[in-house]
Amino acid sequence: MSKVRVALVMLVLFAVALGAIALLAAVHAAPLWFTILPIAILAGGAVVARSTGLLNKK
Template structure:
């Protein structure tokens, strides 16, 4: 089973990282394509890594 609270908190952390990356890209005056690639990459790769580590699963017992 999936713990909804863990998923929510995990995705909020990844969202904060993505927003931080957007801020850094803005400061560096990066090209527009990076504003799409980097945040989506953080969200997708981060969520798949966290899911594969089992952090979103409820503990039985």
């Protein structure tokens, strides 16, 4: 895995998770969602990136 590629993918996933937190705050969601959704975005995104070969060295 390329360290730069991994860092960029995780940075994008982190930005999406922050956006989800902002959206949850805007709709006054329950506090449980502030924990579950960002973790699911980071973990799910990493799994998808790994399975599609996005993190493989070329």
